Amino acid sequence: MMRLMTWHGGEKFSLDQVPDPEARPGKVVVKIDSVGVCGTDVHITQGLFPSIPPKVLGHEGAGIIVEVGEGVDPGRIGERVALNTTSHCGECPACKTWSYSRCENALLTSGLFAEYATAPAQSAIKIPDQLDLEHAALTEPASCCLSGAEMMNISEGAVGVVIGGGIMGLFTLAFLKRRGVETMIMSEPVAARREMATQFGADLLHDPSEGDLADFVRDHNGGQGANIAAEAVGKSTLVAKCVEIVRPRGQVLMIGVSPQGAPLPVDLYDMHYREITLKGAFGRGNVFSRTPEEISKLNLQGVISGRYELGEVPRAIVDSGEGKGVKFIIKPNG
Numbered sequence: 001m002m003r004l005m006t007w008h009g010g011e012k013f014s015l016d017q018v019p020d021p022e023a024r025p026g027k028v029v030v031k032i033d034s035v036g037v038c039g040t041d042v043h044i045t046q047g048l049f050p051s052i053p054p055k056v057l058g059h060e061g062a063g064i065i066v067e068v069g070e071g072v073d074p075g076r077i078g079e080r081v082a083l084n085t086t087s088h089c090g091e092c093p094a095c096k097t098w099s100y101s102r103c104e105n106a107l108l109t110s111g112l113f114a115e116y117a118t119a120p121a122q123s124a125i126k127i128p129d130q131l132d133l134e135h136a137a138l139t140e141p142a143s144c145c146l147s148g149a150e151m152m153n154i155s156e157g158a159v160g161v162v163i164g165g166g167i168m169g170l171f172t173l174a175f176l177k178r179r180g181v182e183t184m185i186m187s188e189p190v191a192a193r194r195e196m197a198t199q200f201g202a203d204l205l206h207d208p209s210e211g212d213l214a215d216f217v218r219d220h221n222g223g224q225g226a227n228i229a230a231e232a233v234g235k236s237t238l239v240a241k242c243v244e245i246v247r248p249r250g251q252v253l254m255i256g257v258s259p260q261g262a263p264l265p266v267d268l269y270d271m272h273y274r275e276i277t278l279k280g281a282f283g284r285g286n287v288f289s290r291t292p293e294e295i296s297k298l299n300l301q302g303v304i305s306g307r308y309e310l311g312e313v314p315r316a317i318v319d320s321g322e323g324k325g326v327k328f329i330i331k332p333n334g
Contacts, residue, residue, distance in 0.1 A: 001017040001018065001019060001020065002017065002018060002019075002020050002021070002114060002115040002116050003015060003016070003017055003114070003115050003310055003332070004016055004017075004018060004056050004111070004113060004114035004115065004310075005056065005057070005058075005113040005114070005310055005311070005313045006054050006055070006056055007044070007045070007051075007053050007054065007055050007056070007057050008053050008054050009053040009054075010045060010047070011045050011314060011317075011318075013313060013314045015310065015311050020116065021110070021116050021117070021118045022067070022069075022118075023067040023068050023069035023072070023118065024069045024070075024118070025069045025070040025071050026069055026070070026071050026072065026120060026121055027068075027069045027072070027118050027119060027120055027121060028065045028067065028068050028069065028072060028076065028081075028118070028119055028120075028121050028124050029065070029066055029067035029068075029116055029117070029118055030061075030063040030064065030065055030066065030081060030083060030116065030117050030118075030119060030124060031063050031064050031066045031115070031116055031333060032061055032062075032063040032112055032114060032115060032116060032117055032332045032333065033061075033062055033063040033064065033133040033134070033137070033331070033333065034061065034062055034063075034133050034134045034136075034137040034329045034330070034331060035058045035060060035061040035112045035113060035137060035329060035330040035332065036060030036061070036137045036138055036140070036141065036167075036327060036328070036329050036330075037060075037308075037313075037316045037317055037320045037327075037328045037329065037330065038059065038060055038140075038141065038320075039166070039168070039234065039256075039257070039320070039321075040059075040257060041057050041058070041317055041320070042317055042320055042321040043234070043257070043259070044057065045317055045321075046321070048259040048260075049257065049259070049260075050260065055111065056110065056111025056112075056113055056114055057111055057112075057113055057313075058111050058112035058113035058114070058313075058330065059085045059109075059111070059112060059140060060112070060137050060138065060139070060140040060141060061082070061083045061112035061117065061137050061140075062080070062081065062082045062083065062127065062133045062134075062136035062137040062139065063080075063081065063083070063117070063133065064078060064079065064080055064081070064133075065077055065078065065079045065081060065124060066078075066116070068121070069121075071121075072121045076121070076124075079124070079126050080126065080127050080133060080136070081124040081125055081126055081127060081136075082124075082125045082127050082136045082137070082139035082140075082291075082292050083109050083112065083117065083119050083123060083124060083125075083140075084109065084119075084122075084123040084124075084125060084139075084140070084284065084288045084289075085108065085109050085123070085140065085284075086101065086103060086106035086107065086108055086109065086120075086123065087103070087106055087107045087120035087122045087123050088100035088101070088103035088105075088106060088122070089103055089104075089105040089106075090103075091105075092104040092105055099147070099283065099284075099285045099286050100284075100285070100286045100288075101147075101283040101284040101285055101286075101288070102283065107120045107123075109123050112332075113310065113313050113330060113332065114310075114332060115310070115332045115333050125139070125288065125289050125292060126292075127139075127292040127296075128292055128293055128296045130296050131292055131295065131296040134304055134329060135295065135296075135300050135303070135304075136292055136295075137329055138167065138171075138295060138300075138303070138327065139288065139291050139292050139295065140284065140288070141167055141168055141171065142171045142291050142294070142295045143284040143285070143287050143288040143291040144168070144255065144281065144282075144283060144284055144285075145168055145171035145172040145174075145175055145232075145255060145281075146171070146175050146285075146287045146291055146294060147281055147283065147284055147285030147286070147287045148172060148230070148253050148255050148279075148281025148285075149172060149175035149176050149179055149253075150175075150179070150285070150287065151253065151279050151281060152176065152179070152228050152251055152253060152279075153251065154176075154179050154180045154181055154228075155227060156182075157182050158180070158181045158182055158183075158227040158228060159181070159182065159183045159184075159185070159217070159220075159221050159224075159226045159227050159228075160173075160176045160177075160181040160183070160184045160185065160226060160227060160228040160229070160230070161184075161185040161186075161187060161213070161217060161226045161228070161229040161230070161242070161245060162176070162184070162185070162186050162187070162197075162229075162230045162232055163187045163188075163213070163229070163230070163231050163232060163233060163238050163241065163242060164187075164188060164231065164232035164233035164238070164256060165186055165187075165188030165190065165193035165194050165196065165197050165232075165326075166193065166232065166233070166323070166326060166327075167303065167326055167327045168232040168255050168256065169186070169188070169193075169197075169230070169232035169233075169255070170193075170196065170197060170200045170303070170326070171200070171295075172230050172232050172253070172255050173186055173197055173200050173201055173202055173230075174200040174201050174298055175294070176228065176230070177200070177201030177202075178201070178294075178297075181227075181228065183203045183204065183220075183221075184201055184202050184203050184204070185202065185203065185204045185205075185206055185216070185217065185220070185226070186202040186204070186205050186206065187206040187207075187208060187213050187216075188205075188206075188207075188208075189207065189208050189209060190323060191207075192326075193326055194206075194207065196302060196303070196326060199299040199301065199302075200298065200299070204216075204220055213241060213245055214241075214244055214245045217245050224247050225245050225246045225247035225248075225250055226245055226246050226247065226250060227246070227247065227250055227251065228246070228250065228251045228252075228253065229241075229242035229243075229245050229246050229250065229251075229252050229253070230242070230252075230253040230254075230255050231252070231253070231254055231255060231256050232255040232256045233256040234256035234257045234258050234259075235256065235258065236258050236262040236263060236264055236265060237265060238256070239252065239254055239256075239258065239264060239266075239278075240264060240265045240266045243266050243270075243271055243276055243278070244266075246274075246276060247274075248274040248275060248276075249274070249275045249276070249277070250274070250276055250277070251276075251277045251279065252276060252277065252278045252279070253279050253281055254278070254279065254280045254281060254282075255281055257282065302326075303326050303327050304326075304327055304328075304329055305324070305325020305326050305327055305328055306319065306324075306325055306328045306329075307328075307329055307330075307331050308328060308329070308330050308331065309330075309331060309332075309334065310330060310331070310332040312330075313330055316328045316330060
């Protein structure tokens with residue numbers, strides 16, 4: 001029997017025992033080492049993101065393949081992997097015209113707040129030798145940021161801003177910097193998060209309590225706005241702030257997930273007049289399989305702020321929602 005944490009709506013959870021999973025054809029069983037607590041998990045418990053209980057949450061995981069089903073190479077047993085949440089067929093309209101993460105025929109990986117998970121073999125991505133399993137569990141959020149960063153057009157001498165220094169903001173900043181944005185600014189009220197941004201490539205740090213971000217950008221950019229501004233919190237007012245701080249023909253990237261029904265409080269005439277581009281980046285795009293290699297190149301020291309046992313999932317979700325650290329992870333197998 002294996003243990004898993006079941007969500008029953010709101011902040012109600014139960015620690016349950018169920019039969020050990022079996023590897024069905026085309027699938028693998030993975031012993032979970034680490035699972036990241038996502039802002040989406042927090043929002044689900046707060047009723048801000050749609051999800052139907054009962055359900056095993058957790059979608060940012062890494063572990064070791066311990067069993068393979070028919071049609072899967074037995075040599076994969078023992079492989080260290082990051083787990084994508086879905087597979088993709090490569091043939092449906094979504095795969096061909098949108099992204100693999102929206103595949104219409106996707107097979108799901110089971111919820112990861114559990115000792116073991118089952119996944120399509122395609123969704124278990126081997127990680128580089130130099131990447132440990134705790135950091136490999138960050139592949140899913142990192143892939144969302146990499147996909148978003150690659151939507152941006154980067155001009156010579158570009159100035160970029162990220163609002164929000166959680167893990168999503170840090171990865172977004174790092175990938176924009178690696179893509180060629182010359183000057184990256186991190187705006188974040190929590191000092192520890194703000195300072196951590198320097199190891200991800202931030203050139204300038206902004207404390208919202210010490211002055212307006214629009215003024216800060218102009219003061220460090222010859223009176224001009226930013227070329228790119230990314231919102232990595234999930235608040236519509238901060239998306240509006242991104243629109244405000246970019247220059248004419250600037251680009252705004254939505255990485256943070258705003259609640260359903262959230263309005264965008266901007267002057268549409270101004271946005272139209274300045275020819276601002278607004279892009280949503282929701283999901284892993286087509287980049288998940290190469291994300292472990294990309295994050296293995298980053299300085300991830302100190303990113304894991306706390307480790308929790310499986311039975312502590314409810315407390316980890318509360319702590320994450322209160323912004324007590326950068327990234328919390330669950331260790332289902334101790």
